[in-house]
Amino acid sequence: MTASIPKLMSGVVLNGNGGPEQLEYRQDLAVPTLASNDVLIKVGAAGVNNTDINTRTAWYSKQDSNSADASWAGAPLSFPLIQGADVCGVIVAVGDKVDAKRIGERVLIEPCVVEVDDTIHTPPWYFGSECNGGFAQYTKVASRHAYTINSTLTDIELASFPCSYSTAENMLSRASASAQDTILISGASGGVGSAAVQLAKARGAKVIAITSPSKQQALLKLGADQVIDRGADLVSVLGENSVDLVIDLVAGDQWPEFLKVLKPGSRYAASGAIAGPLVELDIRTLYLKDLSLFGCTVLSANIFGDLVGYIEQGKIKPLIANTFPLKEIGKAQEEFQKKHHLGKIVLNIMKD
Numbered sequence: 001m002t003a004s005i006p007k008l009m010s011g012v013v014l015n016g017n018g019g020p021e022q023l024e025y026r027q028d029l030a031v032p033t034l035a036s037n038d039v040l041i042k043v044g045a046a047g048v049n050n051t052d053i054n055t056r057t058a059w060y061s062k063q064d065s066n067s068a069d070a071s072w073a074g075a076p077l078s079f080p081l082i083q084g085a086d087v088c089g090v091i092v093a094v095g096d097k098v099d100a101k102r103i104g105e106r107v108l109i110e111p112c113v114v115e116v117d118d119t120i121h122t123p124p125w126y127f128g129s130e131c132n133g134g135f136a137q138y139t140k141v142a143s144r145h146a147y148t149i150n151s152t153l154t155d156i157e158l159a160s161f162p163c164s165y166s167t168a169e170n171m172l173s174r175a176s177a178s179a180q181d182t183i184l185i186s187g188a189s190g191g192v193g194s195a196a197v198q199l200a201k202a203r204g205a206k207v208i209a210i211t212s213p214s215k216q217q218a219l220l221k222l223g224a225d226q227v228i229d230r231g232a233d234l235v236s237v238l239g240e241n242s243v244d245l246v247i248d249l250v251a252g253d254q255w256p257e258f259l260k261v262l263k264p265g266s267r268y269a270a271s272g273a274i275a276g277p278l279v280e281l282d283i284r285t286l287y288l289k290d291l292s293l294f295g296c297t298v299l300s301a302n303i304f305g306d307l308v309g310y311i312e313q314g315k316i317k318p319l320i321a322n323t324f325p326l327k328e329i330g331k332a333q334e335e336f337q338k339k340h341h342l343g344k345i346v347l348n349i350m351k352d
Contacts, residue, residue, distance in 0.1 A: 005040070005092060007031055011136025012329050013080035017058040020334070025327045029082075032132070032140035035118040039102060039143050040093040041109070043349040044155030046134040047086030048329075048336050049163050049191065050274065055083065055129050077129070085111040085127045086346075087134035088158040091146065098143045107146040108308060109134065111163045112299040115142035124298055135326060137349060147308050157318035160344035161311060162304075164191035168199050168247070169310075170303045171269040171296045175245050179204030182242070184234075184261065187249035187274060188224065189215040189342045191319075196247045197224050198316045208238070210250075218342050222319075235260050245269070255279035262291060269294040319343025325351045 010027040034040055054060055055077070087109040091102050114124045116131045127133045127141065149158060177183060183200045187193040188209035200207045201223040209216075209224040216227040228237055230250075234257040246258045246268045252275025258268060259281075268291060286293070310316045321341035324332040326349050336345050 005031060005138075009137040010326070011082055012326060014056055014083055016079050017056060017077075019057075020330045022056060023329055024080075025329070029136060031138045034093065034095040034140055035142075036095045036097040037115065037118050037142050037144070038095040038140045039091045039098055039107075039146050040138060040140050041087065041089040041107060041134075041146065042092045043087055043089040043134050043137060043139055045088050045159035045323075045349055046084040046326075046347045047159045047163060047191070048332050048345045048347065049085055050272065051085060051126065051129065051163070052083050053333055053337065055081075081128075082132040082134075082136050082139070083128040084134035084136075084139075084347075085109075085129070085163045086159050086344075087127070087139060087162065088149070088155045089134070089139070089349075092138075094143070102143065102146075105146075105148045106150075108149050108158060108162050108304075109139075109141050110145040110147060110299070110304040111166065112297075112304075113141065113145050115144060118142075134349070135329065135347065147304060149308055150312055153311070153318060155350065156320060156323055156346045156348060158311070159346050160191070160318040160320055161195075161307065161316075164344065165195040165199070165310075165316065166299055166304050166307050167192045167271050167296070168195035169307055170299050171247050171271050171294070172196065172199055172203070173300060173303060174294045174296050175247075175267040175269040175292075177203055177205060177245055181244040182206045182208065183245045183247060184208045184210070184238075184243045184258070185224075185247045185249075186210045186230075186254075186258075187272065188219055188227075190249060190274075190339070191344045192249050192272065193247075194219070194222060194319050194343055195316070197222050199310075200247070202310065202315050205245075208243070210234075214340075215342050230254075233257070248272070250275045251279050252276040253279075256282065256285075259285045259289070259291065262289065264289045265291075267292045267294065269296055271296040321345050323348050 249272035251273035
């Protein structure tokens with residue numbers, strides 16, 4: 001490290017599973033110590049995600065209140081934890097096995113990380129979950145997960161991309177989305193949903209977005225070909241066997257309708273369950289219609305690099321709903337959970 005890098009920094013730590021009271025803003029956190037393959041990043045901005053809240057509340061645990069499996073990797077978390085998966089910043093120091101020329105590069109962090117502290121992890125860890133993330137002035141990550149970005153967009157705008165857009169791109173890629181597809185997207189006004197709308201349209205697909213009435217015009221302007229109220233009967237509106245691919249971030253009680261509107265031989269991809277994780281499946285629908293179901297978490301190797309390319313080429317655009325200083329993370333998460341916004345809520349770390 002160089003003399004210009006302080007020993008202490010400010011940041012927000014999660015002290016345990018529970019409510020917002022478990023989040024603590026501190027100014028005495030140690031600046032990360034680098035492993036050989038790491039880079040140190042001065043954080044400019046970091047986005048707020050469902051995963052931040054789900055990790056805090058132990059939502060990922062399948063054992064009710066037991067938090068022993070309450071992480072992306074199904075393992076106990078280590079507290080205190082610095083969360084934050086969406087990060088844009090600048091490399092200010094490097095480990096002894098990383099080219100010093102990387103210092104000064106503006107980067108986005110790939111949120112699904114296979115290397116932490118020079119150790120390979122299978123399954124991959126999630127940045128800000130199994131390891132410390134970006135809700136602090138400085139963070140570290142293996143050099144392979146810090147992608148150089150050349151863009152005129154601000155740090156706040158760029159921090160809206162990594163988690164939501166890579167998740168959406170991974171879902172579309174895993175399900176082989178193409179220009180020939182009619183794609184139905186649930187939760188289309190959220191970070192991942194609005195990203196999926198843009199990325200599906202970039203492929204030339206027809207996009208049908210499910211959202212609340214207040215956000216329908218915004219999604220049409222974003223590129224959706226059709227919008228449907230999230231309380232509507234999908235079979236009545238669309239008809240059975242009318243959709244090639246469902247991109248689902250909601251699940252819940254409406255889930256059986258997704259399989260009904262899918263054409264025989266078509267696909268369904270899930271990476272969220274904000275309306276409830278337990279659904280009713282008639283297994284006969286699955287096999288009689290020859291459906292393919294994809295659960296999407298781990299990013300394929302090419303996904304994040306492709307995403308950076310889309311950003312640099314201007315094929316996708318950021319959607320910023322609001323910004324907050326880091327110390328107001330509680331307010332940011334409160335607004336996030338109301339789901340009244342379109343796009344991303346971002347923490348401005350540079351103002352901290």
